[in-house]
Amino acid sequence: MSNSPPRSHPPLAAPPEGAAASLGRPGGSSERTVTLEVLRYDPDTDSEARFQRYEVVCQEEWVVLDALNKVKADIDPTLNYRWSCHMAVCGSCGMMINGEPKLSCHAFLRNYEGVIRIEPLANFPIERDLVVAPDDFMDKLKRVKPYLIPKQEKPISEGEYKQTPAQLMKYRQYSMCINCMLCYAACPQYGLTPSFIGPAALTLAHRYNQDSRDGGRKERQEVAATHEGVWECTFVGACSEVCPAHVDPASALQQMKITSSIDWIVEHLIPGGKP
Amino acid sequence: MSRRPLLREFPPTTWYFRQPRYLRYMSREITSILIAAYCVLLVFGLHSLAAGPAAWEAFLLTLKSPASIVFQLLVLIAAVYHAATWFNATQKAMPLQIGEYFVPGAMISGAHYVAWALLSFAILFLAGVI
Ligand code: SF4
Ligand code: FES
Numbered sequence: 001m002s003n004s005p006p007r008s009h010p011p012l013a014a015p016p017e018g019a020a021a022s023l024g025r026p027g028g029s030s031e032r033t034v035t036l037e038v039l040r041y042d043p044d045t046d047s048e049a050r051f052q053r054y055e056v057v058c059q060e061e062w063v064v065l066d067a068l069n070k071v072k073a074d075i076d077p078t079l080n081y082r083w084s085c086h087m088a089v090c091g092s093c094g095m096m097i098n099g100e101p102k103l104s105c106h107a108f109l110r111n112y113e114g115v116i117r118i119e120p121l122a123n124f125p126i127e128r129d130l131v132v133a134p135d136d137f138m139d140k141l142k143r144v145k146p147y148l149i150p151k152q153e154k155p156i157s158e159g160e161y162k163q164t165p166a167q168l169m170k171y172r173q174y175s176m177c178i179n180c181m182l183c184y185a186a187c188p189q190y191g192l193t194p195s196f197i198g199p200a201a202l203t204l205a206h207r208y209n210q211d212s213r214d215g216g217r218k219e220r221q222e223v224a225a226t227h228e229g230v231w232e233c234t235f236v237g238a239c240s241e242v243c244p245a246h247v248d249p250a251s252a253l254q255q256m257k258i259t260s261s262i263d264w265i266v267e268h269l270i271p272g273g274k275p
Numbered sequence: 276m277s278r279r280p281l282l283r284e285f286p287p288t289t290w291y292f293r294q295p296r297y298l299r300y301m302s303r304e305i306t307s308i309l310i311a312a313y314c315v316l317l318v319f320g321l322h323s324l325a326a327g328p329a330a331w332e333a334f335l336l337t338l339k340s341p342a343s344i345v346f347q348l349l350v351l352i353a354a355v356y357h358a359a360t361w362f363n364a365t366q367k368a369m370p371l372q373i374g375e376y377f378v379p380g381a382m383i384s385g386a387h388y389v390a391w392a393l394l395s396f397a398i399l400f401l402a403g404v405i
Binding site for chain 2: 043123127133165169188192238241255
């Protein structure tokens, strides 16, 4: 989890004493003692989660993940959390920071005052400390068939499926998802109705539906155009506000509602109509 | 090792106090109560219209009472707020792609505001108000 090889920047887990000051801006940077209040849960001994406070000396330019790495290295090695890339790419370091779903590698300490409260992503079962169980999300991803289902399989000898830049732009934004699950933690509909397929999975369905090489929309609609699918969404819009990759899942879901409504009209109100 | 993930309850009635954006969402949804109340008022209006000129005059008079004017103002504010949230949403629900580019969202929402203004003027004109 946090055993990646040392890198020079951004700051490492547990920089050697004195070395930290030389990281970051030229001429060193200022230090600041930050108080973290971290939710802890040990499935082997605890029946409830509890908060634990840590006072951590941090560099001004650090992110919350750096502070957690410092806690793990210097103060409490039993603390558990996920991370990998430290650059908002892998999507594994999501947590609630002062109640807001955030990538901890993207949450700069300078933007926080006072005690920083860190909890595991909301709406997911807590596996241990800040680690949540993503099983439900993984299952929903699978259900929307997030892969190309070609209209017609063609032999390799016929060459690749070509696409124009305009056809690429049609879905590109929706292909930028890093599966961080922040949108699920932000979505009250998912909190209230856990069977909701949810923002990221439905957006991925939309991404493939919009792809000129794909012919699988009908199959995906069996999951997407249902009460557990797009119709559970009431357009709170929180998913799009918290998405670190600017995917804008809310827009994908509203577009899917429109196309699903058109399907319904064609099927039920136009004689002989097939969606 | 046994797996015992901890499930934390999602508060079914108080969740919207958790984040300001949830309160914003609820305020949008709650406007529909006022609009529903106004629909009930319109049904009463139709009823008194059907009941004859005297009933209709009485209904018009009630509309002019201070309480009724305050109510109608509140409904107007709610309706405008609700409509604005929808117009702002149109750019997400109906993006317009031209070649490789997308028409800026503000233009899509803006077009709806313009159409709204034009239609409102047309209706007010036909009704003889302006
Ligand atoms: S849509 Fe955005 S917030 Fe949701 S999982 Fe993908 S990247 Fe994360
Ligand atoms: S560590 Fe990869 S996204 Fe934060």
